[in-house]
Amino acid sequence: ETGVTQTPRHLVMGMTNKKSLKCEQHLGHNAMYWYKQSAKKPLELMFVYNFKEQTENNSVPSRFSPECPNSSHLFLHLHTLQPEDSALYLCASGSGSPYGYTFGSGTRLTVV
Amino acid sequence: EDQVTQSPEALRLQEGESSSLNCSYTVSGLRGLFWYRQDPGKGPEFLFTLYSAGEEKEKERLKATLTKKESFLHITAPKPEDSATYLCAVQGGNTPLVFGKGTRLSVIA
Numbered sequence: 001e002t003g004v005t006q007t008p009r010h011l012v013m014g015m016t017n018k019k020s021l022k023c024e025q026h027l028g029h030n031a032m033y034w035y036k037q038s039a040k041k042p043l044e045l046m047f048v049y050n051f052k053e054q055t056e057n058n059s060v061p062s063r064f065s066p067e068c069p070n071s072s073h074l075f076l077h078l079h080t081l082q083p084e085d086s087a088l089y090l091c092a093s094g095s096g097s098p099y100g101y102t103f104g105s106g107t108r109l110t111v112v
Numbered sequence: 113e114d115q116v117t118q119s120p121e122a123l124r125l126q127e128g129e130s131s132s133l134n135c136s137y138t139v140s141g142l143r144g145l146f147w148y149r150q151d152p153g154k155g156p157e158f159l160f161t162l163y164s165a166g167e168e169k170e171k172e173r174l175k176a177t178l179t180k181k182e183s184f185l186h187i188t189a190p191k192p193e194d195s196a197t198y199l200c201a202v203q204g205g206n207t208p209l210v211f212g213k214g215t216r217l218s219v220i221a
Binding site for chain 2: 042
């Protein structure tokens with residue numbers, strides 16, 4: 001167990017569906033992150049939350065909508081996605097420690 | 113803009129054949145350089161943090177080194193269980209980590 005839990009592990013959705021990804025951490029970290037990982041590309045930062053406040057939105061399309069109700073939980077709401085949005089979505093938490101970020105196992109998303 | 117370039121993209125080694133992975137970076141005010149290991153279907157797992165040129169860290173068969181422009185991850189006498197993708201990331205100032213594309217390592221018995 002990494003300390004960061006993501007659900008679901010796999011998700012297949014149609015382009016007109018609405019779904020949500022969930023991330024939970026109990027490490028006491030104050031920052032949480034969403035990253036997108038596609039084949040042959042580096043991890044792409046999507047959103048950053050510090051103490052529940054969004055501090056960075058890396059030009060992400062509005063079909064991705066984050067929510068951070070408290071410092072332990074982070075959601076990514078998805079609607080009207082495109083096939084090119086298929087990827088591994090990784091959640092991470094951090095506190096400025098020397099260990100960088102702690103990552104969850106990711107949600108493998110397939111848009112059909 | 114912070115940037116990280118990793119090479120090679122993929123590396124295939126025989127068991128016991130030592131080698132090195134490269135991470136070249138540009139960053140404003142290096143706060144830390146991080147190495148992660150990622151297994152298929154899993155999230156990245158922390159290996160090392162390096163802070164200043166000349167620093168070295170070791171863990172089992174892995175040793176990470178840092179200069180002002182690049183970092184190396186040396187793998188000594190690798191085993192098949194070392195097969196994974198190795199990611200390098202940098203952090204400058206208070207900005208989030210910026211990652212490279214990774215090196216996919218395969219160690220053949």
